[in-house]
Amino acid sequence: MVSSRSAKRKRPLEDDPIRRPFDPKLIARAKVIAAKYQITLRQEEGHWFAVGVEEPSTYGDGRTVAQAIRDVREALTVVVAYHLEKGEPVAVPLIDQERRGRRRAG
Secondary structure (H helix, E strand, O other), X not given: OOOHHXXXXXXXXXXXXXXXXXXXXXXXXXXXXXXXXXXXXXXXXXXXXXXEOOOOOXXXXXXOHHHHHHHHHHHHHHHHHHHHHHOOOXXXXXXXXXXXXXXXXX
């Protein structure tokens, strides 16, 4: 007798909405945007946690500051790529908002 688990057919990676890869050009664009996002860091019991300022529900962590930053940047890139892929608005990096404000003021 075959168990139901082994009888399940695996979906191709492209059909899995979570595991399939993003288009490389989309990821490249998302990395540029996410690299401009500000992050906040905090340490608890020797472990570092990072949160995206423009995307406050996006977190990262690590044993070192560098690991936490790398982790949150990766998470921010995925969030931005998802929004871009779905045609949804992407949070404008605060640094770009500040630059626009200075141009108008001057």
